[in-house]
Amino acid sequence: MELKLGLNVELGFLGMYCRSSLIVLSNICARCFCRKRFTLTRLLVILLIISVITTIFSISYLNVHLRSTKRRKIPPLPLSPCRANITDMKNPFKKISHHTKDVLRFGEKVLVLVDLQFSKAGTKIIRLLEAVRIEYKVVSTGRNLPTLTHLDEGKFAVIIFENFNAYINMDNWNRQLLDKYCLEYNVGIIGFVPSTTDMITEIVPGFPLTMEYNQKLQDYKLNRFSDVWRVTKASQFYEGRLPGDWTVFRTNHSTYEPLSYSKKQSQKFSVSIEDDDNKPVSPVIYDSGKIDNIKRILFGSTLRFWLHRLLLLDSISYLSHGKLSVSLDRYIQIDIDDIFVGKEGIRMLVEDVEALAQKQELFQQIIPGFHFNLGFSGRYYLHGSYDEDAGDKKLLEYRDKFWWFGHMWRHEQAHKFNEEALTLAMQQNKKFAQENFIPVKQNYAVAPHHSGVYPVHEELYKAWRNVWDVKVTSTEEYPKLNPSLRRRGFIYKGIMVLPRQTCGLYTHTLVLDDYPGGKKGLDDSIKGGELFQSILYNPITIFMTHLSNYGNDRLALYTFEGALKFLKCWTNFNLKSLPPLQLALKYFEMFPEERDPIWQNPCNYKRHLVIWSANKTCEKLPSFMVVGPQKTGTTALYTFLAMHPGIVSNYNSPDTFEEVQFFNGNNYYKGLDWYLEFFPDPSNSTSPIIFEKSATYFDNEVVPQRAFSLLPKARIICILLNPAKRAYSWYQHMRSHDDPTALSYSFYDVISASDIAPRKLRDLRNRCLNPGMYAQHLVRWLDYYQPSQIFIIDGEQLKNDPINVMHRVQRFLQVEKYYDYSQHLRYDPKKGFFCEVLSNNFRKRKRKSYPPMTDEETLFLKQYYHKYNVALSKLFERLHITAPSWLEEIYEMKRNELTTV
């Protein structure tokens, strides 16, 4: 909704310029006439000045005038993109499902094999998979294949080769492994054959297939008899040159079926599959597996040709037996933001409003139930020229034809105001709506200038709920503006935030010539380009437009009419519409995994920083965290760190004491502002090193990802104590906190509880034992953080030699001023711990006394944790980390094994 007021700025500037020129001119004239000798030369100078000023004025005026009258009398006529005879379908009633019983045998991932990790062609494939939310694993072809199975299930539903030659040239071992996997699980292969070779033709080794490289093609038609098509409507015909160089396939073997036909640019005939004499070439071919029982689809070019994106989606669906099929439903919402916000000269006239209503009727034939969704700020109603005000009135006359939603009273950025000011502004806008009988019933709102939704401005959410009972909004900013295809939704405090897309039109795109690349640029976006892909990849798309796109050249009407017709021509999508609230419910029903927000650091992204409240600061965010696990001495470490004059800890929580526990559990839904409250303002503190400690973070599945999103540069400290000791200490902790289950069962009962034991007992067992599976939790942290960001403390050493530990911690944290802990920590024989000398703030906890573990319990846990400890020792070896002393026994065993061998 960024308002580009170029025209008005120009007019203002011109006015100022003329005024000051006239003042200068009148001064000169006054001086000349006052003088006694009024010479011819002076007269000439004056005339010259006048003519220069007049010329500048005329040029500028004409420029401005031309700009405002560039509008066409008849706005551009809609595209007519369909070339096919719709009756030309093989079977219009064909069921478009690829489902077979084989779907049950493999998972939902795609394995993508690339030549180089960030190759252009591979990146395009990966972006497409991400856009349609298909999980994938990328592996370089030079390496060994990843594990393909897990227990009895195949891991991958489809295998994609960025370069099919890598498959052909694979070493025997890997090739046999892959083919065996494909055979066993009935999984297909997709291969792209780039024209990057000097060769002209090549017979594919082991296949009755010839490839012709470096072909220039034109015109493209699909084999409408193929079963591969699902989203693609195969009756279409693409006319024109195809981009780039192509590989085409020749074969006489019946295992192959061409999926598309084209012709070389040198060939004269029109593309027709019936035409045997003038055989067209095949740029995409399907191998039905008659030779080796493996199905393959080969593409003779990259995804540069837009239609291949559609074909790739269908190929993935077909070869995965329908496991990875995108939905055929496409919901579309078109918002017109700021319906009254626009300077004189660019607003809507009566005929524009009529055209809007007429097109809405046309769109309703394509998308049943469709309504334009109009956003208003009442302050700007009737703020145009006489004719434009008539347009505003017409909008209100047609009020019941459209859906309406509120912005604010003025076109202001929400993050600059507090709840009270926002509430007042919304109430004023609501009053305007009531006085003008605007039917606002959609529980939907949009924040002007993209501000306040993400990064979250609490006050906006509160005011929305209070004034309008808003339940749905949309934004382009989550998680980031770009890449647009990765925009996602989330729910915050009961408000569902949906991703929003731009259609390429902004407030300043008034006429066709303003569009980057002019008419061709816009048509390309509609016909397979960015706009088309937005709808292709997103089952639910909310588009942002502005009033200026409906006045002037009515570019939005041109754009959407073209896009909808193009979709109808080329796809089998069912275009649908729902009111915003139902649409949002549908969205989170489709993508429940998006419900939880992911908070990022607004300071790491310029766009977010400028729409974050000025009184908030990310300087407060911690630069390191002690993440646990529980019962390993985290409180002691927290206390020792807080003693350091250069380190500042989080404030205490009334519920969880020295722990914030933000990234796990429900506190995360309280938002970033809530978290920031736990840290001192850096301006009031002498040290910039802030940290927090929450022992519950270490083994929680969602924490590493959440922590990394907000604190990607943070350092992470973990304390690892012998997991058996830790489990026992935790059990005793639960007993001392009167946990009824812990009080009812012995430690042995808990740790040896079977899977058919009572639910409460099983839960307690899991909570007791799971944190001690250190390797698997650490690996999750390492998925996000670099090994150099993670510091492991040996829990035994922390207990016995904290001075040395604190020395190493300081080095790891690179604290500026070294603090000599030997002067401040003393061993307290009564407590059995090192404590702060003259400590006031170390919680006066006595060492809890409880009996030692029984031999039975010790043996059980030794065996239980053995494989996890082996995994941990391997992980440490791989990361070159010195293992904690209690892991020595594993190394000892290994050494013994080696000596025995």
Ligand SMILES: Nc1ncnc2c1ncn2[C@@H]1O[C@H](COP(=O)(O)OS(=O)(=O)O)[C@@H](OP(=O)(O)O)[C@H]1O
């Ligand atoms: N100074 C010092 N140095 C090293 N270790 C110490 C120290 N003080 C306490 N402890 C041990 O810490 C155990 C409590 O661990 P946590 O503080 O991580 O517990 S909690 O998760 O925060 O509840 C606690 O375990 P239990 O004695 O089994 O309760 C202590 O053994």
